[in-house]
Amino acid sequence: MPDALDATPYDALLLLSFGGPEGPEDVVPFLENVTRGRGIPKERLKEVGQHYFLFDGVSPINGQNRALIEALREDFAGHGLDLPVYWGNRNWAPYLTDTLRRMVADGRRRVLVLATSAYASYSGCRQYRENLADALATLQGEGLDLPKIDKLRHYFNHPGFVEPMIDGVLRSLADLPEDVRDGAHIAFTTHSIPTAAADTSGPVEAHGEGGAYVEQHLDVARLIADAVRERTGVDHPWRLVYQSRSGAPHIPWLEPDICDHLEERHAAGVPAVVMAPIGFVSDHMEVLYDLDTEARAKAEELGLPVRRSATVGADPRFAAAVRELVLERAATERGQAVTPCALGALGASHDVCPVGCCPSRAPRPAAAGADSPYA
Numbered sequence: 001m002p003d004a005l006d007a008t009p010y011d012a013l014l015l016l017s018f019g020g021p022e023g024p025e026d027v028v029p030f031l032e033n034v035t036r037g038r039g040i041p042k043e044r045l046k047e048v049g050q051h052y053f054l055f056d057g058v059s060p061i062n063g064q065n066r067a068l069i070e071a072l073r074e075d076f077a078g079h080g081l082d083l084p085v086y087w088g089n090r091n092w093a094p095y096l097t098d099t100l101r102r103m104v105a106d107g108r109r110r111v112l113v114l115a116t117s118a119y120a121s122y123s124g125c126r127q128y129r130e131n132l133a134d135a136l137a138t139l140q141g142e143g144l145d146l147p148k149i150d151k152l153r154h155y156f157n158h159p160g161f162v163e164p165m166i167d168g169v170l171r172s173l174a175d176l177p178e179d180v181r182d183g184a185h186i187a188f189t190t191h192s193i194p195t196a197a198a199d200t201s202g203p204v205e206a207h208g209e210g211g212a213y214v215e216q217h218l219d220v221a222r223l224i225a226d227a228v229r230e231r232t233g234v235d236h237p238w239r240l241v242y243q244s245r246s247g248a249p250h251i252p253w254l255e256p257d258i259c260d261h262l263e264e265r266h267a268a269g270v271p272a273v274v275m276a277p278i279g280f281v282s283d284h285m286e287v288l289y290d291l292d293t294e295a296r297a298k299a300e301e302l303g304l305p306v307r308r309s310a311t312v313g314a315d316p317r318f319a320a321a322v323r324e325l326v327l328e329r330a331a332t333e334r335g336q337a338v339t340p341c342a343l344g345a346l347g348a349s350h351d352v353c354p355v356g357c358c359p360s361r362a363p364r365p366a367a368a369g370a371d372s373p374y375a
């Protein structure tokens, strides 16, 4: 077998995700799992529950992850890469701890983790690493022999993540009425987080206003906007904006919100907007409700034509990117020199989260990083 398809030392890939309810009776226990100890106002929880009930209590995220796993298995098999793919979630079945226990029973000793979050932030990175530490602690308590776990680097600037989104924005532009198309504004969206969390996102040297979180999103937005200009010959104005804010109103979160932004751009005379949710890996509830339902209603009220572009989901180019990331990391672990693949101005992200990366308000053990208490 050619050297390039060797995942040694890894013997499994673990897709680590958020999880979501699969029916009305799941919604409240799911939200309790999500918000345990996170200080989210009751009012907000009631409201978010309604978003899920609007879709019969079914979040699209689990289906999206099943489709991604299928795409990964197909890609790996098609390239002769023999690496089993497992799936575990933070907030809903299949739960991470149960999956990891099964992996141990299957004899997996070196696990590589793919989180369904492309960027640096507490919620998108360290919190998953804390979930891994919690799961390892539980298995250790059961007397099991713990596997060694590594996490794939942030892939926000990998071409297999960016290129499907460029196509998505081009499709959305082409779908707008011709008379407003060239004047369309692009609103790149991502999850709002507390400004304090944004400022401390990424490695310590990237801390500062907006931190790595905002910097990484701006890099991706710029890449997409540049590619769109090259392909259409039109220089569409754009801005990075935020969605899905929760938390208490007196705590500052990243702004502007997409709905306020639509209002403000409409007042400024913009004839149409493409909403491009670059912060998300699939069309889950934050996309289907916060953009496709809430923001779209706002645009209709304004009489502003809008389109929402696709996330990468199970795009085969994304599956191929994951394969490349796995092979790249495996080679690095074997001590081989690799040139990590990345677009944009920031370069490839670190393989191992350094000490102090994306700190939480209340420090807890986190696995798969330089400050992991596990081997």
Ligand SMILES: CC1=C(CCC(=O)O)c2cc3nc(cc4[nH]c(cc5[nH]c(cc1n2)c(C)c5CCC(=O)O)c(CCC(=O)O)c4C)C(CCC(=O)O)=C3C
Pocket (backbone or CB within 6 Å): 018, 019, 020, 021, 031, 034, 035, 038, 040, 044, 045, 048, 059, 060, 061, 116, 117, 118, 121, 123, 124, 191, 192, 193, 194, 244, 245, 246, 247, 279, 280, 281, 284, 285, 286
């Ligand atoms: C950065 C980020 C991502 C992107 C990176 C990644 O993907 O990881 C993300 C993804 C997601 N967030 C999701 C759902 C929720 N997030 C909440 C709450 C929060 N998210 C936050 C941040 C993020 N969240 C934060 C700072 C909070 C406040 C509470 C806290 O500090 O922890 C709440 C509580 C209610 C509320 O909205 O207030 C829910 C229900 C779903 C599932 C959707 C589905 O079901 O399809 C997904 C993929």
Ligand SMILES: [Fe+2]
Pocket (backbone or CB within 6 Å): 191
């Ligand atoms: Fe969230």
